[in-house]
Amino acid sequence: MTSAQIPADAGGETVHDVVGIGIGPFNLGLACLAHPLEDVDAVFLDSRDGFAWHHGMMLTDATIQVPFLADLVTMADPTSEFSFLNWLKQTGRLYPFYIREDFHPLRSEYDAYCRWAADRLPSLRWGRQVESVEHDAATDTFVVTAVTADGVEVRRGRHVVMGIGTAPHVPAALREDVAASPAATHSADYLHRREEILAAGSATVVGSGQSAAEIFLDLLESHRAHGLRLDWITRSPRFFSMEDTRLTLELTSPEYTDHFHRLPEALRDQLTREQRGLYKGISTATIDRIHDALYRLSAHEPLEVGMLTDTEITAAGWDAAAGVHRLRLAHRQLGDHAEHQTGHLILATGYTPRDPSFLEPVEHLIGRDAAGRLAVGRDYRIDTLGGRIFVQNAEEHTHGLTAPDLGMGAWRSASILASITGEEHYALERRIAFQQFGLPTTAEVPR
Numbered sequence: 001m002t003s004a005q006i007p008a009d010a011g012g013e014t015v016h017d018v019v020g021i022g023i024g025p026f027n028l029g030l031a032c033l034a035h036p037l038e039d040v041d042a043v044f045l046d047s048r049d050g051f052a053w054h055h056g057m058m059l060t061d062a063t064i065q066v067p068f069l070a071d072l073v074t075m076a077d078p079t080s081e082f083s084f085l086n087w088l089k090q091t092g093r094l095y096p097f098y099i100r101e102d103f104h105p106l107r108s109e110y111d112a113y114c115r116w117a118a119d120r121l122p123s124l125r126w127g128r129q130v131e132s133v134e135h136d137a138a139t140d141t142f143v144v145t146a147v148t149a150d151g152v153e154v155r156r157g158r159h160v161v162m163g164i165g166t167a168p169h170v171p172a173a174l175r176e177d178v179a180a181s182p183a184a185t186h187s188a189d190y191l192h193r194r195e196e197i198l199a200a201g202s203a204t205v206v207g208s209g210q211s212a213a214e215i216f217l218d219l220l221e222s223h224r225a226h227g228l229r230l231d232w233i234t235r236s237p238r239f240f241s242m243e244d245t246r247l248t249l250e251l252t253s254p255e256y257t258d259h260f261h262r263l264p265e266a267l268r269d270q271l272t273r274e275q276r277g278l279y280k281g282i283s284t285a286t287i288d289r290i291h292d293a294l295y296r297l298s299a300h301e302p303l304e305v306g307m308l309t310d311t312e313i314t315a316a317g318w319d320a321a322a323g324v325h326r327l328r329l330a331h332r333q334l335g336d337h338a339e340h341q342t343g344h345l346i347l348a349t350g351y352t353p354r355d356p357s358f359l360e361p362v363e364h365l366i367g368r369d370a371a372g373r374l375a376v377g378r379d380y381r382i383d384t385l386g387g388r389i390f391v392q393n394a395e396e397h398t399h400g401l402t403a404p405d406l407g408m409g410a411w412r413s414a415s416i417l418a419s420i421t422g423e424e425h426y427a428l429e430r431r432i433a434f435q436q437f438g439l440p441t442t443a444e445v446p447r
Contacts, residue, residue, distance in 0.1 A: 019157030021144070045155070056192055068104070315327075374394055
């Protein structure tokens with residue numbers, strides 16, 4: 001059944017074309033692109049009271065890791081009023097940004113830009129905690145129930161787009177320790193507890209990506225003034241830089257996503273593990289700044305700093321009497337073991353997709369893979385009805401490294417809108433890479 005065949009009302013209730021659940025950057029971008037479309041009635045629900053993006057990691061000089069073109073809309077519609085460049089113009093910062101000659105906006109700028117866009121959209125509804133999504137077979141619509149400060153609110157929609165983001169990940173070996181300890185912080189909350197960490201006497205950063213590096217650098221610059229012993233532990237064999245060469249970046253192309261999506265599930269999982277360094281490494285600039293700081297700080301007195309690679313935490317426990325975490329370490333190359341104590345534990349251990357309970361009433365309509373994960377179609381659908389429930393940034397296991405990539409967010413939103421409306425309102429580039437990701441057909445082989 002197409003959108004046009006679905007009733008415009010059900011029991012007297014308005015039926016939206018789209019009910020979006022969650023308003024992070026990706027669903028916010030979808031809302032921006034849907035806004036000017038006359039044939040799309042969309043509403044977006046979020047439990048928070050307004051837009052906020054990684055405020056716990058809003059370090060003063062931190063930048064996003066993609067160019068400004070990877071904003072909410074530009075890669076789908078460069079003429080959109082919701083572009084980053086328009087925000088710069090409206091706030092009087094276009095020329096300063098131009099003179100700066102750096103394509104990568106500050107993280108605080110990107111957050112302010114998203115909040116500016118959110119304030120201009122009438123389709124966003126904050127303070128709505130979605131409790132359930134049900135399918136009304138009689139009207140073939142979805143009933144989305146949310147709890148608000150004023151009571152229960154019900155919305156009906158022809159389509160649902162889930163963009164609820166990811167949750168902080170805690171490795172299995174650390175879960176009991178973190179649950180018992182008042183002195184453990186995920187990187188998502190780092191700035192909220194920074195002063196407490198500096199006063200802890202000792203602190204250990206766990207992780208290998210950009211967040212771990214930024215936190216380590218921030219503490220490194222301040223640790224002496226606070227008498228802080230600082231350590232950094234990672235399972236990775238080295239503190240590796242993110243690979244962002246141009247041909248490698250073609251792995252974020254629609255063609256590579258097509259290729260990746262067609263691969264067997266086990267091979268996709270293997271590639272996902274192998275490719276994490278392509279977008280979960282550390283920027284070269286940050287690595288250089290860390291080394292410069294270590295060199296400068298070590299010039300006149302010894303450092304109270306440790307950096308361990310290829311080291312796994314196999315067990316951990318919070319010693320409340322001593323006020324320390326006791327970590328059991330294993331060196332993955334040597335097989336050696338040791339104990340490490342630290343006053344505060346900082347987990348820069350990434351995020352994991354959410355699988356929300358509000359989908360339970362429609363679980364019978366949801367596709368799953370052999371591992372129980374969402375079976376996400378190439379067009380981002382997860383339902384068995386033929387394109388009625390979509391996801392944003394919950395498909396890394398099926399689509400590869402484009403899932404969390406801000407640069408492909410607008411493309412994905414444009415694709416979802418095309419599926420919903422049956423019309424390509426925003427042109428979708430289907431071939432952007434110079435390389436091929438499979439063998440050419442006979443007709444394509446040069447003669």
